[in-house]
Amino acid sequence: MLAVTADDHRAAGPVAVLANPTAGRGRHRGLLPRVLDGLATAGRPVELLTAHTPAEAEAACRAAVAAGASALVAVGGDGTVHQALQVVAGTAVPFGPVPAGTGNDFAADTGFPADPLAAVEVIAAALRAGRTHPVDLARMSTAGGADRWYGAVLAAGFDAIVNERANRMRWPRGPRRYDLAILVELARLRPRRYTLRLDGTEHHVDAVLIAVGNCASYGGGMRICPAADPTDGLLDVVVGGRFDRRTLIRVKPRIYAGTHVAHPLVRSYRARTVEVAAEGITTYADGERSLDLPVRITAVPGAVRLLR
Structure with a gap:
């Protein structure tokens, strides 16, 4: 037997x-x-x-x-x-x-x-x-012991702030609530001071947009981290610096093609471990409300086995 x-x-x-x-x-x-x-x-x-x-x-x-x-x-x-x-x-x-x-x-x-x-x-x-086909995931953690995984992109700047505003609003319903949240946050737009540690190297930046990508896209096809590869064991970090309202509105449509990274106010980095700190930011991972900053994000090679 x-x-x-x-x-x-x-x-x-x-x-x-x-x-x-x-x-x-x-x-x-x-x-x-x-x-x-x-x-x-x-x-x-x-x-x-x-x-x-x-x-x-x-x-x-x-x-x-x-x-x-x-x-x-x-x-x-x-x-x-x-x-x-x-x-x-x-x-x-x-x-x-x-x-x-x-x-x-x-x-x-x-x-x-x-x-x-x-x-x-x-x-x-x-x-x-x-x-099965192994691909990487990103693992987030906080000093308090919270722990989450994500597959696509972590937003920790303007887009996360807009999502947070939209989730607090009770009116209007549907997509118009998000549109109104964008208008409110554009009126309040200001660069925030972030501390980034990329594989232990510290950077201090004033920015309106921070994204940490395991994959290239978020928001239904916006290629915010266009060079990200979920099989390379690395995270791509895209930082949008001291944008004013007019410049951000003009540049944001370029994210769909990934050409925003050529703008002089945008910087791109790549690292295995990324630490992000700033005051008053709740992150959104894969479009879902996630952990408050500061967070540590680690690329985990082959963390999920995909059926394809």
Whole structure:
């Protein structure tokens, strides 16, 4: 009689699926049955997880992995991916993102098709073949012991401040709330003093924008860290210096093409470990509210095994 190892049990376990029905303002809601059917072609059971809040989503993923899930799939945008990454990061459990959100930057920058059903085909084929592809993640920590992972970009400047303002507002609803938050924060725009430590080397900068990228893009295709490569074991740091309102408005559209880094007020760095400190900033990682500064961010090579 053959012995059955823990790895054998894991390989035979279900594919756990975390789905956000409100991602992308619900435009892909009707695709979920086809997503589940497509994943089932890999020949493994498929288990749809139930969650109504981000905390419940992470808890459901942890419970599924602890129970022996053979893989975790996130159907949604970068926020849904972010929740799933907290569970699979640093483990051998493979992960597949199905891009169905407003922003799908991690999936796009790690080689998945933009079409959700095409991404499902890629994931199912990888499951059948037992094939995974390791990519890096960024690990954040604070002196108080808080710890988070992210896959795409950490924002710690103007964009993070706008997100924080929008999240505090109760009116208006929908995208207009974010637009109004931009106008309010543009009126209050001022450079802030940051301390950066890049692999131990200290820099003091006055800046309105700080981004630390494992991948190139955030915000649904804005290439804020255009040279970032999630397989090089490094983080890319982009610093937008003493921009005034008019200059920032003029330069910001260039972020979609990544050409903003040629502006004389922009500086780019690369490091394995990045420490960022400033007063009164709450960071946003993968578009999700994250840790208050100061934070330490470390590139962790091969921290997640992608199904592609």
